[in-house]
Amino acid sequence: TERSLVLIKPDAVARGHIGEIVSRIERKGLSVAAMEMRTATETVAAAHYAEHEGKPFYAGLLEFITARPMVALVVEGPRAIAAFRQMAGGTDPVEKAVPGSIRGDLGLETGENLVHGSDSPESAAREIAIWFPHLV
């Protein structure tokens, strides 16, 4: 079994898609091992998106992710990381995410693409330690 750190981003929460996204996770067969709604601090957001520091979208990304409440989850199951990445769809909801994926079905803009999912076991361990330090 494997764990992935999933974020239901502020755009998805504001649009009322918490239930839709959790439902998709559960329908896939993955389980929710932890879940917490909160507004991300600058510190947590900067740690989470450290790999993007210096990129043109970085400031906007941090402002977007810290401005309103979001939901952080630890999702667990066989190949949970790849399974959720496939469910999320590509980063750009129009050009990359296919219909049937969360972003493909529900999103329009790269900067407001509804969800995050860890992209590797190393990322998952790093991100779970950031969002759920008590679980590590």
Ligand code: GTP
């Ligand atoms: P995450 O699961 O959120 O990490 O998305 P990802 O792995 O599909 O994409 P990536 O890690 O490359 O980028 C992180 C986030 O930065 C994306 O989800 C987008 O919200 C944002 N982002 C990435 N590239 C761009 C871009 O070119 N323009 C804008 N506006 N945002 C971007």
Ligand code: MG
């Ligand atoms: Mg990423």
